[in-house]
Amino acid sequence: MTEAYLDELLDGLVPPPVVRADWADVLGRARRTRRGYAIVGAFAAALVMVPTAVALGGRIAGWFEGRPAPPAVRQDFVQFNAAMQRMSAYLAKSGFARKTPQAIAARAHGVLALRTADGPVYLWAAPRRGGGSCWLLQLGSLTNAACDQTWPSSERLTFSTFGGTLISGQFIYGQALGAAASVVVNLSDGETTKLPVVEGLFMGAFPKHVHPLEVAAYDASGKRLVAFGTLAGGTAQLSPAERRALSRVSTRGTPYPLPVGDPFVRHLIAGGYERTAVLLATRGGRNYFRLPLTNGRSAFGTGRVGLASGVGLIVGGGPARFPAVDNPLLDMSTVGATANKRTMRFLHVGGIAADGVARVVVKDREGRGLLWLPVRDNVYDSGTTRVPAGAVQLDAQDAKGRTVARVPR
């Protein structure tokens, strides 16, 4: 009789269970016993009652993980899918072959709820077709959806911020995979917010006048897994001139009247774009544009030279500010799956960079530089140069060689 045999029998007696975390149930049990009332089954009532007051860096949040999404939210995911399909069609016409993600709307469910001065904010999730997940941030009738990009790192961290003129604060939300149990956000006002990771997703709120300096994921034991920051020591180390350089695109470009007869251009004009774009530069057979909006903001775009609509891919123009000291790169690269379909890699690299970005370095998974692309006229592009296999990351560097932004975040 060996110890190993005994271990084997013990192992077989109670196999490792497959269990799904249900913290909302824990909180519900805690409340039921204390207050002696039952949770109302209706979803609307549950949203009001289930989010338990739990302080998160001064903000009040709650969880409603696993609750089925109401029809309106499932419909939002359906509309997101339709938008993605339209984008896919535009990309294909523009020569940017890229399969856009699709959410399985029928399986949408709640993940996190946050109480804010603007009302409750909900983060919903739905599985992504083919693996991964999609998520949707909802504040009243405002929604913002995104999907897992299946980047190769097992400790991936991606995030977005969401705000607008109708919202008194800002929200940060994103995905932290691997062993991530919490995400810590260091803000420019010196505050730090710790957010729990639920189903690989997190969400938090912060005031409008600040921005995140660093977002870092930690495991349950407090080990720092991965971080994204504008600079290792924060943007505070930058001089005022350097900060300004990361916050502007000064290339004046040349006026480029858009072909108003093109259906896509008509769609753009109807959506609030000016009829005349600004051609910043042409690189590697692609035109890069600034696209003024009638509301005074600008988006940026690109399209192959000779494309009927002129512009095929549009990025920016939303509430996330570009160029900004914490957002000096607007990447428009084309990514695709590797041969084994398990990871994504860059096929073509290009986009718009702020004045303070001197070069974009294409890196592999280990952080080794594969390709160095200079920024000229606020544009970088790999042109006809073949992007080496294994290219999974872009680092934007300033003239001193400091990394000021990273893609994917």
Place this chain on the structure above:
Amino acid sequence: MTSDDLELLYRAKLADFCRAATAIAGDAELGRDAVQDAFARAVRKRRRFRGDGPLEAWVWRIVVNAARDARRKRGVVAESVQTEAPDAPPGERLPLELLTERQREVLFLHYYADLDYATIAAALGISPGTVGATLSIARRTLRQALTQEVAR
């Protein structure tokens, strides 16, 4: 200590808690339910945690008590555990009935939750030295019983 800390522990170690609680309660459903109840108790009583020991040990103590309660309410003797695993063939069954309750709990916490002696001691309210001795006796008892079974 806040609910956040408890939630992080819950999410990080849920499988370990459920496995050990299943072994103590004698049933997978009871074990899972005991873990949920135990964390609910921990949330309610979190202000009583004085911080003079690790949070995890404090929670384990609550989980063990909840699993014991569940087993006693059901009247289940933890000589067999109802899980979804296929039944072990005759001759390969662990004779857990030969162990005392404390020996079983020490064995389960050590094996299924991979806890060190100090945490087991804090969870069960005994000394780390007693944990080592109890574990040794439990394993020896099982080894001897299984050896005799094979010899027959």
